[in-house]
Amino acid sequence: MLLTGGRVIDPTVGRDGVFDVLVAEGRIAAIGQDMGSGVSADTQRIDCRGKLVLPGLIDTHAHVYQGVTGRFGLNPDMCGVHSGVTTLVDQGGPSCITLPGFRQYVAEPSKTRVLAYLSAYLVGGLEGHYYPELYRPECLDVEATVRSARENRDLVRGLKAHAEIGGFARWGVDVMRIATRIGREADLPVYIHFGQLWPRPEEGGLAVNPDSIFNQVVEMLKPGDILAHPFSRHPGGFVELDGKLHPLVHEAIRRGLKIDVGHGSHFSYQTARIVLDAGVIPDTLGADMHGYNTQVAAPAGTPDSHPDEEDHIFKGKTRFSLVSAMTSMLALGLPLAHVVAMVTRNAARMVGMEGELGTLKVGGVADISVLDDARGRWVLRDNEGTEVVTRQMLTPAFCLRAGERFDATAAILPQPQEAASAVHA
The missing domain is CATH 2.30.40.10 (Urease, subunit C, domain 1)
Incomplete structure (x- = not known):
């Protein structure tokens, strides 16, 4: 050919x-x-x-544990080779418990190359982390997760965890401390979700200033760990409540932390403009498509709604892909050469396969x-x-x-x- x-x-x-x-x-x-x-x-x-x-495009933020994660997981070849993408990195779908099934029923039969950032939580990404109480400190097992990661190096290229208001209001920094410990012991990068995911507890809970989350988390991380969703419209991330870049972002970059766009349904052009105008250029780009933010029929019996589709005008029913996310980056003024690097060389580096992919x-x-x-x-x-x-x-x-x-x-x-x-x- x-x-x-x-x-x-x-x-x-x-x-x-x-x-x-x-x-x-x-x-x-x-x-x-x-x-x-x-x-x-x-x-x-x-x-x-x-x-x-x-070079074959690499989507650094996929959700393709189809079936096991309920409505959340999409078909890997729909998001992959039939969307022009040759490699997908599932972010937090499989856990140490469910990784064997992920290998047998997703990674091995797919035409797309499928890798994983293993969930730090025992339940993985069930229904897109729909039930917050499944993600409390008691639902992490350092020893089991480290062992799973070490013994499945061909498939597991990092760890996934969340730093957001709903979790901090319930457990403070405890879950994040455990997740970063797993990353250190497994000698793998940790991919951190920023921006609110879970609602605050209806009763009780800790008082949380969204602008305090970023600096607390950065202090726990090691060089090579990844800060996700810099362009999210949700509070608790790269942009403070006053509309200005969090003052620790540039310091985080100096410490060797990386930034992944993780486009998703929470992507905001206004937030992106603030971050880019402050001189912060993300390293990698993932689509972050899943069953709650795309036009995919819901499996029977799954929840009717999800935070990703409840609080914005299109109710999550959008169409996008890794390549359309690339177009969004170009519209924001990023040079084509950098956008291509985000989904090729830089993404290969993020999964420890630079020079191979x-x-x-x-x-x-x-x-x-x-x-x-x-x-x-x-x-x-x-x-x-x-x-x-x-x-x-x-x-x-x-x-x-x-x-x-x-x-x-x-x-x-x-x-x-x-x-x-x-x-x-």
Whole structure:
């Protein structure tokens, strides 16, 4: 198979130009210019002119423990190869108890490569952490979780925990202290959710200043740990109640902490503008799609609602993907080269597979994402109702996963909406 004439961008090796990519037996056989005359007559040629040819995209924030996490978990190949994404990192779906099932029923049968950031909690991501009392300090087991992580290194690439108002009002910092201990003992990065997830207790509970959470958590973390949801509209994260960047964010970056966008339904263009204007540029980008914030039918018997769909105008019923999240980053002014790095080289580094994933190299696995790259005017809208106009629209065309082609046919993919003349950038 020869991909011809596409714009190849590979931040790992600094490549950005028009090249052909030859794939044979699931591997990248050659990368060069005008290679058509040098390949055999039976080589399948795919015209990629006007398209971006990228290392296989890595979604750093997926929820794909389908079935076990109830309505929350989506089909991995719908979010993965049929959305132009070759690798998914499930954030906190499996736990030390349920990881064997995740391996057998999700990771192994999926065409998409599926990795996991193991939940710090024994129950994992059941119904998207719908029942807060399942996440109290007594529901963590350091020894069992560390052992599970150590003995499943091929699959487990980090740990997932939450730092938010509802949890702090119930247990203070106790759960976070246990979660960060697991990360240290397992020698794995910890991915921290910021922004309110659970409602405050109706009776009793601790008084919590949302602006105090960030600094308390950062003091517990080690270099390489990941701060998620910098662009969340919820309190208790990167932006304080007064609308200004939390004063410890730059110090956290100096300490070696990383930042993942974790787009999701709580993504806010207004918050993003505050963070970016303060000079804070996220390292990686995850879509954070799940069954409560996408247009996917709910399994019978699951809860009717979820915090992610209760407090904003679209009730969570949106369509988005990792590639549409990339378009959002471009609309915010991030350079294409950095946006590509977020979902390739930097994401591979986050899962400890830099040089193996997130790059196109001769002899390496043929994980390749091909995107349409259009120019025009399209309106983008977040779940606060804020609209922006982008003049560059990325959409997935197809991907190769270990050399096997998958077209971007997922029903969940958004349909671009052309901007009316009254909408201003």
